[in-house]
Amino acid sequence: MVGSAExxxxxxxxxxxxxxxxxxxxxxxxxxxxxxxxxxxxxxxxSGAGKSTLVRCLNYLERPSSGSIEFEGTPLESxxxxxxxxxxxxxxxxFQGFNLLKTATVLExxxxxxxxxxxPPGEVEARSREYLGVVGLSDKLxxxxxxxxxxQKQRVAIARAIAHGPEVLLCDEATSALDPENTEAxxxxxxxxxxxxxxxxxxxxxxxxxVQAVCDRVAVLDGGELAELGAVVDVxxxxxxxxxxxxxxxxxxxxxxxxxxxxxxxxGSVYSLTFRGQAAGRPALAETIKSFAVSANILAANIIELKxxxxxxxxxxxxxxxxEVGRALAHLRELGVAVREWGNEHERD
Amino acid sequence: MSGISVFLREWAPYIxxxxxxxxxxxxxxxxxxxxxxxxxxxxxxxxxxxRPRASRLVHGAxxxxxxxxxxxxxxxLLFFMLPVTKAIAGTTIGVRGVIVPLVAYSAPYIARLIESxxxxxxxxxxxxxxxxxxxxxxxVVQVLIREARPSLLRSLTIATIGxxxxxxxxxxxxxxxxxxxxxxxxxxRYENAVxxxxxxxLIALVQLIQTIGxxxxxxxxxxx
Ligand SMILES: Nc1ncnc2c1ncn2[C@@H]1O[C@H](COP(=O)(O)OP(=O)(O)OP(=O)(O)O)[C@@H](O)[C@H]1O
Ligand SMILES: [Mg+2]
Numbered sequence: 001m002v003g004s005a006e007x008x009x010x011x012x013x014x015x016x017x018x019x020x021x022x023x024x025x026x027x028x029x030x031x032x033x034x035x036x037x038x039x040x041x042x043x044x045x046x047s048g049a050g051k052s053t054l055v056r057c058l059n060y061l062e063r064p065s066s067g068s069i070e071f072e073g074t075p076l077e078s079x080x081x082x083x084x085x086x087x088x089x090x091x092x093x094x095f096q097g098f099n100l101l102k103t104a105t106v107l108e109x110x111x112x113x114x115x116x117x118x119x120p121p122g123e124v125e126a127r128s129r130e131y132l133g134v135v136g137l138s139d140k141l142x143x144x145x146x147x148x149x150x151x152q153k154q155r156v157a158i159a160r161a162i163a164h165g166p167e168v169l170l171c172d173e174a175t176s177a178l179d180p181e182n183t184e185a186x187x188x189x190x191x192x193x194x195x196x197x198x199x200x201x202x203x204x205x206x207x208x209x210x211v212q213a214v215c216d217r218v219a220v221l222d223g224g225e226l227a228e229l230g231a232v233v234d235v236x237x238x239x240x241x242x243x244x245x246x247x248x249x250x251x252x253x254x255x256x257x258x259x260x261x262x263x264x265x266x267x268g269s270v271y272s273l274t275f276r277g278q279a280a281g282r283p284a285l286a287e288t289i290k291s292f293a294v295s296a297n298i299l300a301a302n303i304i305e306l307k308x309x310x311x312x313x314x315x316x317x318x319x320x321x322x323x324e325v326g327r328a329l330a331h332l333r334e335l336g337v338a339v340r341e342w343g344n345e346h347e348r349d
Numbered sequence: 350m351s352g353i354s355v356f357l358r359e360w361a362p363y364i365x366x367x368x369x370x371x372x373x374x375x376x377x378x379x380x381x382x383x384x385x386x387x388x389x390x391x392x393x394x395x396x397x398x399x400r401p402r403a404s405r406l407v408h409g410a411x412x413x414x415x416x417x418x419x420x421x422x423x424x425x426l427l428f429f430m431l432p433v434t435k436a437i438a439g440t441t442i443g444v445r446g447v448i449v450p451l452v453a454y455s456a457p458y459i460a461r462l463i464e465s466x467x468x469x470x471x472x473x474x475x476x477x478x479x480x481x482x483x484x485x486x487x488x489v490v491q492v493l494i495r496e497a498r499p500s501l502l503r504s505l506t507i508a509t510i511g512x513x514x515x516x517x518x519x520x521x522x523x524x525x526x527x528x529x530x531x532x533x534x535x536x537x538r539y540e541n542a543v544x545x546x547x548x549x550x551l552i553a554l555v556q557l558i559q560t561i562g563x564x565x566x567x568x569x570x571x572x573x
Contacts, residue, residue, distance in 0.1 A: 095477065113481050
C-alpha cells in the first residue's frame with residue numbers, strides 16, 4: 001500500500017540517551033518525523049545509528065529521554081501501564097532473532113499470546129490457524145522451532161505478530177539472519193501483508209536492497225540523527241546526505257564515476273540522467289542521440305527495480321555543439337528524464 | 350532358611366520405616382522449598398539490572414538474604430535454628446522438627462538454581478511478549494517459567510538429590526530416615542549388611558530421582 005496522508009506516529013524532537021555523565025551515549029537526538037497510515041517506512045543506517053532504539057521507542061520498549069511521540073494523537077508519555085499495554089496490543093513486532101518459545105509448537109507459539117491477550121479459546125485456535133495459513137505454514141503446526149529453517153521461524157514470528165490484528169508492524173532487522181532467498185521471500189510476505197491488511201510497517205534494516213525492494217519511504221539515520229527522509233525513488237535519484245550516499249555507494253557507483261570523470265578530463269559536459277517509472281522503460285537516450293547531432297559516452301549505467309517502478313541512473317559525457325547538446329537535454333527532459341549537470345546535481349529540479 | 354530371609358525378617362520393618370521417613374522428609378521439604386523458592390527466584394530475575402522490574406534495593410536485599418542463609422552448612426543450620434523451628438513447627442525433633450531446617454537449607458539453594466534456569470530464557474522472547482502488551486504476571490508465569498520448565502526440572506532434580514543427602518543428617522534430631530539407619534546400625538553397631546543395604550537403597554533412590562527428572566525434562570523440551 002502507498003501510505004495515506006493520515007499520520008499514525010508523530011515524532012517530535014525525539015532523543016534517547018543511555019547512561020549518564022561522561023559515559024552517556026546519545027542513541028537518538030532531535031528526530032522528528034511522521035509515519036503515515038498504510039506505508040512501509042524503511043529505517044536505515046549503519047550499525048549504532050540508532051535504528052533499533054527508534055523502533056523500540058515506537059512501542060515504548062524504550063522511553064525517549066526527550067521529545068514526544070504521539071500514536072494517533074495520543075502522546076505515549078501520557079499512558080499508564082494499562083494504557084501502554086492496550087497501545088501495544090495495536091502493534092506487532094518481529095526481530096532478527098525470531099524470539100519464539102523453543103518449548104512450544106508452531107501453533108502454540110501463535111496461540112499463547114492470543115490467549116494471554118484474552119481472546120476466547122475458539123477464536124485463539126481459529127486465528128492461529130488462519131494466520132499460520134497466511135504465512136504458508138499450515139503444514140507445520142505441530143513442529144517445534146528447532147525443526148524449522150530460519151525463514152520458517154520468521155514466518156511463525158510474523159504470524160504471531162499479526163494474529164491479534166495490529167495496525168502497525170514493527171520489524172527490527174527481520175531479515176538480517178536470513179539467506180538472500182529467504183530474505184526475499186520474507187520481504188514479499190511483509191509487502192503482501194501490508195497490501196492485504198493495510199498494516200503500517202516500520203522496517204529497520206542496514207541493507208539498502210531491503211529498502212528498495214519493499215519500502216515506500218525511507219528514513220536514514222546517522223549518529224542518532226535523521227539524516228534524510230523521503231520517498232525511496234527521490235532519495236535514490238538525489239541522495240543529499242553523505243550517510244545516504246555511503247549507503248548507496250554499493251548500489252549506485254557515484255564515487256567510482258567521479259574518479260573516472262577526473263581521469264578522463266571530461267568535466268563540464270557530464271550529466272547524470274535519472275530515469276524513473278515510465279521513462280526507465282523507454283529508449284529515450286537512443287532516440288535523442290538519433291535526433292540530434294550529439295554523441296554520448298556512457299560513463300556509468302545502472303537500472304534497479306524499486307518497489308513500484310524501475311529506476312535508472314546514467315552518467316554520460318556529451319559531445320557536440322553546445323547549442324545542440326542543450327536541445328538534446330531539453331528533449332530528454334520532455335521525455336521525463338531528470339537531467340542534472342554532474343557535480344552540480346544536488347539542486348533538485 | 351536362607352540368610353536373606355532371616356535378614357529380611359529382622360530388618361525389613363526398620364528399612365521400610367527409614368525409607369518412608371526419607372520420602373516424607375524429602376517430599377514435604379521439597380514442596381515447601383519450591384513454594385518459597387519459585388517466587389524468590391522469579392523476583393531475583395525480574396528485579397535484576399536491565400530487567401522489566403529492575404530494583405537495586407529488592408534485588409540486593411534478596412541476594413544478601415539468600416547468601417546469608419546459604420553460608421551455613423545444614424548441620425549448623427539445624428542447631429542454630431532450633432528456636433525458630435520450635436516456634437514454627439511446635440517441636441524440634443522427629444520428622445516434623447526437621448522439615449523447617451531442611452526448608453531453610455534448600456529453599457535459598459533452589460531459589461538460586463531457579464534464578465539461573467530463568468536467566469537462561471532468551472530475553473528477546475520476553476521482550477516479544479512485552480511488545481504485544483502481555484501483562485507482567487503472565488510474562489513471568491506463562492512465558493518465563495513456562496519456557497524454563499525443562500531447565501527448572503533439571504535444577505529441581507539436583508536439589509532433590511541434595512535434599513536426600515541433607516536428610517541423612519536428620520537422624521541427629523531423631524527424625525530417622527536412611528542416613529540415620531546406616532549410622533545407628535551400620536556404623537555404631539557394626540551391622541555391615543544393614544549398611545550395605547542402606548547404601549544400595551540410597552544409590553537406587555538417587556538413580557530413580559535422576560531418571561524421573563531427566564525423563565520429565567526431556568518430555569518438556571521436545572523442541573530442544
Ligand atoms: N540499552 C542500552 N544501553 C546502553 N547503550 C545502548 C543501549 N541500547 C543501545 N545503546 C547504544 O545506542 C546506540 C544506538 O544503538 P541501536 O541499537 O539503536 O543501533 P542500531 O542502529 O540498531 O545498530 P545495529 O545495526 O548494530 O543494530 C549504540 O551506540 C548503542 O551502543
Ligand atoms: Mg539494531
